[in-house]
Amino acid sequence: MILQYLKYRLHAKTRHGIHSPFIYSFIEEVIYDGKTYPEYAIIEKEISKLKQNRNVLEIVDFGASGNKQGYKTRFRRISTIAALSGISKRHGRLLYRIVKHFKPATLLEMGTSLGISTMYQAKGNPDAQFTGIEGCATVASITRSSLDAVGCTNVNLIMAQFKTALPDYLSGLATNLDYAFIDGDHTYEGTMSYFNQLKNHVSSNSILIFHDIYWSEGMKRAWEEIKQDTEVKVTIDLFYMGIVFFRSELSKQDFVVRF
Ligand SMILES: C[S@@+](CC[C@H](N)C(=O)[O-])C[C@H]1O[C@@H](n2cnc3c(N)ncnc32)[C@H](O)[C@@H]1O
Known part of the structure; x- marks a missing residue:
């Protein structure tokens, strides 16, 4: 991961040197938007409560760390789940800005856990039809x-x-899927299967965001294949997440952007 991160930093560009007006303004207005939105404080107050909650839950993990049966159970404090599984403040805020900017009407999150990333995205467009899928009922x-x-x-x-x-x-x-954030089951097989299913329901304006694209060899392989998919137009690699655009007016390109 460290070597991979150094490689990313070496290749990553800022908005300078990016010629596509769509990507330039996305980087300028969304990725590098440093304003403090009032929603951040509301969400982050709730996250602090989760990070202080010492109650213990029995959790079932269906993701990459599941065992041969396909899942693993363990006991964890809510504070630990929030600290280990929840998205960072910086990346959560970015998700908020992406949703606020594009205003997708139909949103899906795969792997909501305690809802940390869910809160950021749902606050970005309160009028959206937002669905979250989570396998662990206690969480x-x-x-x-x-x-x-x-x-x-x-x-x-x-x-x-x-x-x-x-x-x-x-x-x-009933309509196309405008936006999906995939943050669960970080395996090659799972990620490719979800991508191929989601792809059948996107339009030219849809956005897919994959979290943890360098988390494992399997995730790296999946990200490489997603970038090369013929229906994908533009991808943006922010190291901790990869953003996929299908916009028909754009020519195929992969950007590595410093964040
Ligand atoms: C990294 S956590 C998600 C964190 C959350 N997006 C956030 O930032 O607050 C991944 C979640 O995906 C769920 N998950 C993993 N594999 C799954 C599967 N195959 N089906 C349903 N849920 C799954 C796990 O239970 C876990 O809660």
Whole structure:
């Protein structure tokens, strides 16, 4: 990860030297937007409460650290889950700005955990139809109260595994999917399977964001394949997350952007 990060820093560009007006303004107005939005304080007050909550939950992990049965259970404090699984403030704020900027009407988050990233994205567009999928029911029960506490009433939480919940959700969509944040099951097989399913429901304006693209060899391989997919137009590598655009007016290009 350290070597990979150094390689990223060496190759990463700022907005200077980027010729595409769409990408230039996305970097300038969204990625590098340093304003302090009032929503940040509301969300981060709730995150502080989660980080101080010492109650213990029995969690079931269906992701990359699951065992041969496909899952692993363990006991964890809510404070530990919030610290280890929750998105960082910097990246959460970026998700908020991306949603606020593009105003996607239909949003999906795969892997909501305690809802830290969910709060940032839901606050970005309170009018959106937002669906979150989380496999661990004990964790998801806490998520609902955090979302309600910050007024994110537009989020519908589905407590189920991706392998069943994703096809069900996609087949029930009345419109295209405008936006998805994928932050669970960090395996090559899982990531490629979700990408291929999501791809069938996107439009030219849709955005997919993959978290932890350098987390493992499997995630790196998946990110390489996603970048090369013929339907993908522009990808932006921010090291901790990779952003995928399908916009038909753009020519195929991969940007590594310093963040
Ligand atoms: C890294 S955490 C998500 C953190 C969250 N996005 C945040 O930033 O606050 C990943 C979550 O995905 C869930 N998950 C992993 N694999 C899953 C699967 N196959 N089906 C359903 N949920 C899964 C885990 O239970 C875990 O809560």
